[in-house]
Amino acid sequence: MQNQHPTENNDPVTITLTDRLFDTLQRAIVEGEIQSGSKISEPELARQHGVSRGSLREAIGRLEARKLVERKPNLGARVVTLSYEQLIEIYQVREALEGMAARLAAQNMSDREIAELQTLLNQHGRQIEEVHGEAYFQKQGDLDFHYRIVQGSKNRHLIGLLCNDLYHLLRMYRFQFGMRSKRSGQAYDEHHYLLNAISARDPEMAELLMRQHIRSSRRNVERMLLEN
Amino acid sequence: MQNQHPTENNDPVTITLTDRLFDTLQRAIVEGEIQSGSKISEPELARQHGVSRGSLREAIGRLEARKLVERKPNLGARVVTLSYEQLIEIYQVREALEGMAARLAAQNMSDREIAELQTLLNQHGRQIEEVHGEAYFQKQGDLDFHYRIVQGSKNRHLIGLLCNDLYHLLRMYRFQFGMRSKRSGQAYDEHHYLLNAISARDPEMAELLMRQHIRSSRRNVERMLLEN
DNA sequence: AAACCAAATATTGTCGACACATTTAGAGTT
DNA sequence: AACTCTAAATGTGTCGACAATATTTGGTTT
Numbered sequence: 001m002q003n004q005h006p007t008e009n010n011d012p013v014t015i016t017l018t019d020r021l022f023d024t025l026q027r028a029i030v031e032g033e034i035q036s037g038s039k040i041s042e043p044e045l046a047r048q049h050g051v052s053r054g055s056l057r058e059a060i061g062r063l064e065a066r067k068l069v070e071r072k073p074n075l076g077a078r079v080v081t082l083s084y085e086q087l088i089e090i091y092q093v094r095e096a097l098e099g100m101a102a103r104l105a106a107q108n109m110s111d112r113e114i115a116e117l118q119t120l121l122n123q124h125g126r127q128i129e130e131v132h133g134e135a136y137f138q139k140q141g142d143l144d145f146h147y148r149i150v151q152g153s154k155n156r157h158l159i160g161l162l163c164n165d166l167y168h169l170l171r172m173y174r175f176q177f178g179m180r181s182k183r184s185g186q187a188y189d190e191h192h193y194l195l196n197a198i199s200a201r202d203p204e205m206a207e208l209l210m211r212q213h214i215r216s217s218r219r220n221v222e223r224m225l226l227e228n
Numbered sequence: 229m230q231n232q233h234p235t236e237n238n239d240p241v242t243i244t245l246t247d248r249l250f251d252t253l254q255r256a257i258v259e260g261e262i263q264s265g266s267k268i269s270e271p272e273l274a275r276q277h278g279v280s281r282g283s284l285r286e287a288i289g290r291l292e293a294r295k296l297v298e299r300k301p302n303l304g305a306r307v308v309t310l311s312y313e314q315l316i317e318i319y320q321v322r323e324a325l326e327g328m329a330a331r332l333a334a335q336n337m338s339d340r341e342i343a344e345l346q347t348l349l350n351q352h353g354r355q356i357e358e359v360h361g362e363a364y365f366q367k368q369g370d371l372d373f374h375y376r377i378v379q380g381s382k383n384r385h386l387i388g389l390l391c392n393d394l395y396h397l398l399r400m401y402r403f404q405f406g407m408r409s410k411r412s413g414q415a416y417d418e419h420h421y422l423l424n425a426i427s428a429r430d431p432e433m434a435e436l437l438m439r440q441h442i443r444s445s446r447r448n449v450e451r452m453l454l455e456n
Numbered sequence: 457a458a459a460c461c462a463a464a465t466a467t468t469g470t471c472g473a474c475a476c477a478t479t480t481a482g483a484g485t486t
Numbered sequence: 487a488a489c490t491c492t493a494a495a496t497g498t499g500t501c502g503a504c505a506a507t508a509t510t511t512g513g514t515t516t
Contacts, residue, residue, distance in 0.1 A: 014302055014507090016468095019301075042498070043496085051470085057499090074477055075478080093389065096325050096386075097325070100324035161321065244499065269467075270468070271466085271467070282500065282501065283500060301507095302467085
């Protein structure tokens, strides 16, 4: 019910050095450029990026808050080591949060947003027919879809938790474990059902379907990792 | 199913200056000592605490990550302003996360932990009979109870999200809005039902009851705030 | 007096340097 | 050769100073 200005652009657009550093490092870590589990040397990184240690430390602090690095006093920071257990934990949190997001989206998304999401989903459908088995587009599409629903919840806390924290960690796992979904068709169907529930403004059903969708995805990941 | 050492105390116990600063400031903000919405002046705070601005800035960074302050480049940091809408958002996130925590606790808590929780709950029952209407102990007790269940989920992500981030924000609202529950008896009953479900190892029921419990709590808060 | 502009002041962003802790390298003993 | 102890070297925690950006002050114009 809260109305927000279509152009709420009263934020200053100033990008600080620490901001850029943070973005750069986050990308490097997520994409495995800086190896998982490796130690982060402040002097070395500072020199590489031509920046002072102070700014770097602030950036590392943010990375720590997003659980991409772990820090121990006087010992320094290490990139988190990915583990099967932690991945399961993330999926459990995702199930809870995105389930709630879907519930809220069914209540709070505008008709226009729903229509746009429908359009997006149709595009995905066509892409799946064209590139049969190519998983890259689907993964991207999957993320887009979830992203929009989370935004549609209109709950800023939820949005921050998912889009700022969890999704980056998830992307990190995808990169490093090379997770490709073998079930693009089924995922597409599940997205379709979910969108129907949202269109029908049925919060209960939307949450249920989202949780099932994420559980399926998790089971898929479990199978894939046990194969290796 | 993951077993963890009973004494996993391989962390260094070194407390850095920034750590202490962070704890102090967090407490000051939560308890309203530093007024909600007020600007945080780095030079002034640094002088007050006899510490350099660098350390202070790291502490402020952590406060920002926990959403206790908001920072804008070149403009500085302000303590978050509490709003009714944001409180509702927090309760929605809580419902999702703690619901999942209860579900997992029903699966993962040890029999011993469950027994201890039972003992704790019995104490609460006696306190309610003794101090009829005094809400302070109940609030503390309510937090204890929820805290233990979250720990019982054994999901470190979940634990971090709730105990490190959300609960402090919640306590801030309690302090500043002077939220006292007028339903200590009912809350106690709900805790009882929930613990029964956990004892019975019924995850589905545990999640359901926890979500209802939090929804009731939220409705209570809504009524209370609309009265003023 | 209200509104605008410019200099002065204060605050934040960034940096380099020092103090202390940890790790590594090397000498000495068995 | 393996071990222990000490000293050098490296790395993190903390600080004070400078540069760039906001805010305030005070004067000028209408």
